[in-house]
Amino acid sequence: MGKRVVIYGASGFIGSGLAGMLVKQGYEVVGVSRKGKGSVEGVSAWVRPDAVDLRGCAAVINLAGAPIDQRWTEARKKEFHASRVGVTEDILARIAALPAAERPEVLLNGSAVGFYGDGGDAVLSESVPMGVGYLAELCDDWEKAALPAEALGVRTILLRTGVVLGKGGQAFEKLITVFKLGIGGRLGSGKQWMPWIHVDDLRAAILFCLRERGISGAVNGTAPEPETNAALTRKLAKAVGRWEFLPVPGIALKLLLGGFGGFLLASQRAVPMKLTGAGFRFHYPTLDAALRDLTT
Ligand SMILES: NC(=O)c1ccc[n+]([C@@H]2O[C@H](COP(=O)([O-])OP(=O)(O)OC[C@H]3O[C@@H](n4cnc5c(N)ncnc54)[C@H](OP(=O)(O)O)[C@@H]3O)[C@@H](O)[C@H]2O)c1
Numbered sequence: 001m002g003k004r005v006v007i008y009g010a011s012g013f014i015g016s017g018l019a020g021m022l023v024k025q026g027y028e029v030v031g032v033s034r035k036g037k038g039s040v041e042g043v044s045a046w047v048r049p050d051a052v053d054l055r056g057c058a059a060v061i062n063l064a065g066a067p068i069d070q071r072w073t074e075a076r077k078k079e080f081h082a083s084r085v086g087v088t089e090d091i092l093a094r095i096a097a098l099p100a101a102e103r104p105e106v107l108l109n110g111s112a113v114g115f116y117g118d119g120g121d122a123v124l125s126e127s128v129p130m131g132v133g134y135l136a137e138l139c140d141d142w143e144k145a146a147l148p149a150e151a152l153g154v155r156t157i158l159l160r161t162g163v164v165l166g167k168g169g170q171a172f173e174k175l176i177t178v179f180k181l182g183i184g185g186r187l188g189s190g191k192q193w194m195p196w197i198h199v200d201d202l203r204a205a206i207l208f209c210l211r212e213r214g215i216s217g218a219v220n221g222t223a224p225e226p227e228t229n230a231a232l233t234r235k236l237a238k239a240v241g242r243w244e245f246l247p248v249p250g251i252a253l254k255l256l257l258g259g260f261g262g263f264l265l266a267s268q269r270a271v272p273m274k275l276t277g278a279g280f281r282f283h284y285p286t287l288d289a290a291l292r293d294l295t296t
Helices: 015-024 074-096 134-146 170-180 199-211 229-239 250-257 259-265 273-277 287-295
Strands: 004-008 028-032 043-047 059-062 106-112 155-161 163-165 196-198 217-221
Touching: 004 015, 015 028, 015 199, 059 074, 059 199, 074 106, 074 134, 106 134, 106 199, 134 155, 134 259, 155 199, 163 170, 163 199, 163 287, 170 229, 170 287, 196 199, 196 287, 199 217, 199 273, 217 273, 229 287, 250 259
Parallel strands: 004 028, 004 059, 028 043, 059 106, 106 155, 155 217, 163 196
Antiparallel strands: none
16 A cells, blocks of 8 residues: 555544544645645645645545535535535546556545435435435435546545534534533434434544455444434433423424425434444444543
């Protein structure tokens, strides 16, 4: 394996913790940012997306993507698409332009459990086909943009990430603030499954996938024990020593947040079949363990 890893989204919530881990394993890390600079421990050089050189690198990790936790206007949908599908297509064009012997060994590309749409109570392993709805289509396009890398001789991993819990993460910080104010309540019926994962486990899983040559294709980046929204709400309220507040009606979420509100009500009982099957050990397999770490 080469010794250089290129990370798109290296300055983001998930990406910013990866470089240091890779450096400890002897890699040199190049960060890709639209700003062409950044300050993340372990990143030795920054480049803009139009100046990326993937020649001979060990791995490309693509974690770019405009945040989706806002109203999904048509303009924003274009940005969601360009920052995921567009960036992935650009990576593929750069790989295809290289001689076969100089292509990266692995491409680990972002995706999300949104791929499964609303799965109700069904257990969602990686072999379940795509679901219905805007996010499912976006994730499918995103994955389809990455997959041709396999035919170019690059092992390709599509990381279907769940809701990432970690200090500094937007989702988690918003949740904690709301619960600390004592106004956190379940969303809609609360019966929908939320496929969460602790950020430390997600980063460790990314390194595991790079290392394990037998892993390719879709990989659920979620903890082995998904929880319903009602259970997550109860546990979060308890962890911060507050009562649960009134439930937020589903209709209000949809009116307030549009498509994103619908996403919060969708159920994804995703399980990390590939990771556990390959022997990955979660440091935080249960929500109780993750919340103990994150709220103390
Ligand atoms: N966090 C989660 O719970 C979660 C769950 C499922 C999937 N994911 C996916 O995992 C990836 C990383 O998540 P994250 O939480 O680390 O995201 P993040 O903190 O929002 O960072 C994403 C990175 O994407 C780049 N970016 C933002 N807007 C962009 C745009 N319009 N065009 C091109 N690049 C843009 C930014 O890099 P620069 O500003 O430096 O260019 C940023 O560092 C994303 O694709 C996200 O959709 C995350």
